[in-house]
Amino acid sequence: MKTICKNYPPFLDKNQQDFLISELMDYIQVHGINIRITHSEQDKKHFFNHQNVPLTLFPSLFPSIAFKKAKAIQCDFNKLYAFVANDEEFMCQVMENLVNIDDFIKKLWDIHLEVKKKGIVQPISLGIFRSDYLLEATQNSSPQLKQVEFNTIASSMGSFSSKISEMHKYLNSIGAYGSCILKEENFPKNDSIKLLTEGLANANRLYGEKNTKILFIVEPHDSFILDQRCLEYELFQVHGIQAYRVFLHSILDFIELRQNDKALLFKSPNSKIEEISVVYFRTGYSPNHYPSSIEWSARLLIEESRAIKCPTVITQLAGCKKVQQILCKKNIINKFLPENISKSLKETFVSIYALNRDLSGQEAYRLLMNNPQNYILKPQREGGGNNIYGLNIPTFLKTIPESQREQYILMEMIHPLLQTNTIIQNNELHHTNVINELGIYGVILWNKNGEIYHNKESGYLLRTKDKDKNEGGVMIGCSSIDSCVLVP
Amino acid sequence: MKTICKNYPPFLDKNQQDFLISELMDYIQVHGINIRITHSEQDKKHFFNHQNVPLTLFPSLFPSIAFKKAKAIQCDFNKLYAFVANDEEFMCQVMENLVNIDDFIKKLWDIHLEVKKKGIVQPISLGIFRSDYLLEATQNSSPQLKQVEFNTIASSMGSFSSKISEMHKYLNSIGAYGSCILKEENFPKNDSIKLLTEGLANANRLYGEKNTKILFIVEPHDSFILDQRCLEYELFQVHGIQAYRVFLHSILDFIELRQNDKALLFKSPNSKIEEISVVYFRTGYSPNHYPSSIEWSARLLIEESRAIKCPTVITQLAGCKKVQQILCKKNIINKFLPENISKSLKETFVSIYALNRDLSGQEAYRLLMNNPQNYILKPQREGGGNNIYGLNIPTFLKTIPESQREQYILMEMIHPLLQTNTIIQNNELHHTNVINELGIYGVILWNKNGEIYHNKESGYLLRTKDKDKNEGGVMIGCSSIDSCVLVP
Numbered sequence: 001m002k003t004i005c006k007n008y009p010p011f012l013d014k015n016q017q018d019f020l021i022s023e024l025m026d027y028i029q030v031h032g033i034n035i036r037i038t039h040s041e042q043d044k045k046h047f048f049n050h051q052n053v054p055l056t057l058f059p060s061l062f063p064s065i066a067f068k069k070a071k072a073i074q075c076d077f078n079k080l081y082a083f084v085a086n087d088e089e090f091m092c093q094v095m096e097n098l099v100n101i102d103d104f105i106k107k108l109w110d111i112h113l114e115v116k117k118k119g120i121v122q123p124i125s126l127g128i129f130r131s132d133y134l135l136e137a138t139q140n141s142s143p144q145l146k147q148v149e150f151n152t153i154a155s156s157m158g159s160f161s162s163k164i165s166e167m168h169k170y171l172n173s174i175g176a177y178g179s180c181i182l183k184e185e186n187f188p189k190n191d192s193i194k195l196l197t198e199g200l201a202n203a204n205r206l207y208g209e210k211n212t213k214i215l216f217i218v219e220p221h222d223s224f225i226l227d228q229r230c231l232e233y234e235l236f237q238v239h240g241i242q243a244y245r246v247f248l249h250s251i252l253d254f255i256e257l258r259q260n261d262k263a264l265l266f267k268s269p270n271s272k273i274e275e276i277s278v279v280y281f282r283t284g285y286s287p288n289h290y291p292s293s294i295e296w297s298a299r300l301l302i303e304e305s306r307a308i309k310c311p312t313v314i315t316q317l318a319g320c321k322k323v324q325q326i327l328c329k330k331n332i333i334n335k336f337l338p339e340n341i342s343k344s345l346k347e348t349f350v351s352i353y354a355l356n357r358d359l360s361g362q363e364a365y366r367l368l369m370n371n372p373q374n375y376i377l378k379p380q381r382e383g384g385g386n387n388i389y390g391l392n393i394p395t396f397l398k399t400i401p402e403s404q405r406e407q408y409i410l411m412e413m414i415h416p417l418l419q420t421n422t423i424i425q426n427n428e429l430h431h432t433n434v435i436n437e438l439g440i441y442g443v444i445l446w447n448k449n450g451e452i453y454h455n456k457e458s459g460y461l462l463r464t465k466d467k468d469k470n471e472g473g474v475m476i477g478c479s480s481i482d483s484c485v486l487v488p
Numbered sequence: 489m490k491t492i493c494k495n496y497p498p499f500l501d502k503n504q505q506d507f508l509i510s511e512l513m514d515y516i517q518v519h520g521i522n523i524r525i526t527h528s529e530q531d532k533k534h535f536f537n538h539q540n541v542p543l544t545l546f547p548s549l550f551p552s553i554a555f556k557k558a559k560a561i562q563c564d565f566n567k568l569y570a571f572v573a574n575d576e577e578f579m580c581q582v583m584e585n586l587v588n589i590d591d592f593i594k595k596l597w598d599i600h601l602e603v604k605k606k607g608i609v610q611p612i613s614l615g616i617f618r619s620d621y622l623l624e625a626t627q628n629s630s631p632q633l634k635q636v637e638f639n640t641i642a643s644s645m646g647s648f649s650s651k652i653s654e655m656h657k658y659l660n661s662i663g664a665y666g667s668c669i670l671k672e673e674n675f676p677k678n679d680s681i682k683l684l685t686e687g688l689a690n691a692n693r694l695y696g697e698k699n700t701k702i703l704f705i706v707e708p709h710d711s712f713i714l715d716q717r718c719l720e721y722e723l724f725q726v727h728g729i730q731a732y733r734v735f736l737h738s739i740l741d742f743i744e745l746r747q748n749d750k751a752l753l754f755k756s757p758n759s760k761i762e763e764i765s766v767v768y769f770r771t772g773y774s775p776n777h778y779p780s781s782i783e784w785s786a787r788l789l790i791e792e793s794r795a796i797k798c799p800t801v802i803t804q805l806a807g808c809k810k811v812q813q814i815l816c817k818k819n820i821i822n823k824f825l826p827e828n829i830s831k832s833l834k835e836t837f838v839s840i841y842a843l844n845r846d847l848s849g850q851e852a853y854r855l856l857m858n859n860p861q862n863y864i865l866k867p868q869r870e871g872g873g874n875n876i877y878g879l880n881i882p883t884f885l886k887t888i889p890e891s892q893r894e895q896y897i898l899m900e901m902i903h904p905l906l907q908t909n910t911i912i913q914n915n916e917l918h919h920t921n922v923i924n925e926l927g928i929y930g931v932i933l934w935n936k937n938g939e940i941y942h943n944k945e946s947g948y949l950l951r952t953k954d955k956d957k958n959e960g961g962v963m964i965g966c967s968s969i970d971s972c973v974l975v976p
Contacts, residue, residue: 018757034517052535170721
């Protein structure tokens with residue numbers, strides 16, 4: 001493993017560090033880059049405390065070739081997952097085994113099947129995706145982009161990432177990085193607020209009825225509410241489209257389907273009945289988001305409706321690890337994309353194995369047991385915090401019945417490039433060795449026949465974590481928002 | 489006294505109120521409309537707590553004629569005070585008595601005299617002014633605009649007022665005011681961030697040297713730092729001009745005058761020597777800001793320099809109450825402005841008296857003693873918190889020697905129009921009767937010969953206070969930031 005650059009981040013004396021931190025902290029406050037600390041007591045009164053989102057003091061150096069490649073292939077990844085979600089037969093095969101051992105996936109799949117039986121009234125889907133990568137350090141060549149996962153639901157942090165990119169650029173411009181002056185052209189543009197919102201707005205237009213609204217399905221006590229709010233403000237100010245926020249557990253009190261066309265009707269706080277064009281899920285990806293049958297009924301009613309879903313249930317399921325594992329198998333990807341296009345995508349794949357009870361699964365199990373330190377075990381879950389790493393895997397596997405193994409995929413460990421940075425989290429600074437995870441946002445609007453109305457790479461997220469922490473999700477408090485400075 | 493409109497603000501049911509408050513509080517957070525709660529412990533580490541600035545839930549109704557008049561006469565008020573500051577002889581007369589009884593004013597005036605003796609090297613001044621008004625309720629005609637004071641130094645809240653105007657307009661657009669839908673064209677534009685910054689940028693250009701910077705002189709532990717920061721960001725992003733922030737008590741460590749031309753040189757946190765084009769005071773208007781001779785030496789050094797001052801000492805002194813009182817005397821204003829222009833300005837004046845020991849002062853004293861409830865006693869101070877009201881005046885005057893009376897002016901009480909509103913302050917909501925104070929910002933750039941380079945009305949500030957509180961300054965926690973909806 002090697003670092004990209006020895007003299008970065010720059011050394012700052014006490015005065016310079018004070019200047020940098022005071023500039024950074026005020027910028028954070030003026031631009032609302034904060035997480036919400038919620039307490040139920042405050043909640044009732046709408047007065048909350050806030051703290052800066054975990055973030056890095058310096059932007060990270062990132063190899064230009066890898067960054068550009070990640071952006072260049074995003075539209076093809078968008079298409080790939082749109083086509084996977086369109087392929088009922090393929091998805092049916094993937095689900096076949098999973099539904100028997102994973103109750104959460106079964107419930108989602110059942111919603112899809114039930115709505116299919118009744119008739120899908122909205123052929124158009126909106127995907128706000130994010131493809132996440134690590135940079136694999138190599139001995140001889142430049143670092144390689146390796147895909148960690150592909151998110152098809154609730155891809156968050158788009159607003160904060162865009163704002164922190166701007167902030168690092170600003171801090172550099174005003175000389176807050178001391179004698180280190182990074183060239184402005186090496187700070188890549190990060191327009192994710194604009195581009196993610198554009199996707200929602202285009203879906204709204206495509207829905208075809210005037211004066212319809214967008215519904216954000218959100219979690220109560222969401223620490224990242226300010227990240228979501230920026231999209232709402234941009235939607236309203238730039239596109240003139242209003243969004244309402246609703247919790248999954250209470251939405252049934254406010255919605256119903258119009259009998260003739262299953263239009264999703266929403267009762268606003270002013271008791272006005274509004275037609276909903278797009279339902280945007282910022283929750284619903286974890287079993288914890290469905291504590292009772294109420295949430296499941298809500299999800300079913302939305303799925304049945306004429307509103308464009310971001311995402312549909314089947315698109316959400318296309319993002320499960322099992323699909324990622326199958327797409328990594330030789331030539332499967334060519335079912336969806338021609339060879340000349342799929343080639344670049346496949347270069348980002350690492351080996352992923354199923355722990356099935358068949359011959360290939362037994363082979364994978366042997367590989368694992370011989371070198372557990374080379375693997376990560378991942379369940380079919382979004383949102384981080386669920387993975388088992390390296391030497392912990394054998395012990396873990398002993399605790400579950402063999403039949404349960406199939407719900408996990410076994411992924412080759414990526415040995416990421418290291419650099420150093422200073423992380424600001426919980427009102428403390430930590431100077432430490434870090435790993436960068438690059439996420440590229442992608443927005444796609446397509447229909448059941450494979451027609452594509454909008455397909456764009458839509459900005460990026462750089463998350464940086466202490467090298468000794470294993471999880472990448474900012475949500476669970478281990479990862480910090482960062483931005484890229486491109487280097488050769 | 490009458491309210492303008494009976495059905496405003498609208499009644500909201502529980503759902504509607506919850507919706508409004510949650511929309512408002514999130515908007516505040518995303519847009520950084522917060523005051524800083526400082527503790528010395530946190531201060532060292534740059535981690536602070538913040539709380540929403542006191543603000544109103546609803547915009548206030550404001551008579552269109554009065555609003556437009558206040559805007560229309562601002563440029564003439566700018567000129568008036570610029571010309572007063574240019575008139576050495578006039579200012580000398582005003583100061584003559586004051587310097588003997590007001591040590592703060594004496595020290596400021598001494599700086600002016602000392603610099604004048606050495607030779608004024610910068611003929612150009614920048615004024616960022618604010619003229620504050622109450623609306624006087626009348627029995628028969630529409631409410632009359634009455635000037636409370638004219639601020640010539642550290643006119644603050646420009647950024648927050650601009651943001652809160654946008655916020656009220658947004659809340660109205662998304663239906664957060666329930667069935668009450670205010671017409672968008674009745675929300676006057678409030679571009680104070682843009683316009684105040686434009687003044688600083690034009691002064692920078694007029695200074696005439698390339699790559700010069702602007703210096704903000706600020707207070708430590710300033711609760712309103714986020715209001716100032718917005719001007720810095722706008723300066724940098726729109727005009728490419730960097731500003732540095734320095735405390736008056738520490739500035740001598742960082743500045744010196746270049747021998748040949750008295751250019752103000754500033755040592756940046758990176759130890760780079762930067763030439764300063766404009767010094768913008770956001771402090772320095774109260775004796776509390778000069779706890780030792782260090783601050784006075786700093787003020788003197790800045791005044792001596794070639795940098796354009798916002799404001800110069802004499803411009804600051806032109807804003808003292810004594811000048812306001814003298815300008816209210818019959819025909820004095822015509823010394824500075826022609827009759828046809830001064831007429832509209834004079835219409836906003838209330839009677840103001842000096843408590844001199846001459847005949848007119850004795851007459852004013854008699855007026856006061858007969859009807860103390862009709863008067864306010866004001867010292868020569870900015871920033872609120874220093875006035876004595878109505879029936880408290882006679883008792884107060886007994887506590888000071890007669891010779892000291894001259895440092896006060898006696899101002900006729902304005903009987904302001906009342907309306908109701910809900911104030912959000914200290915995490916509580918208060919629905920109450922309120923008084924509105926309208927401030928119009930004005931920016932003027934002029935030189936000692938009376939040439940004017942820039943003269944613009946530059947946005948507004950509406951401050952709203954509980955009718956039973958006597959002070960208007962947001963700074964002292966009694967007043968809330970509001971915005972106007974114009975009504976016939």
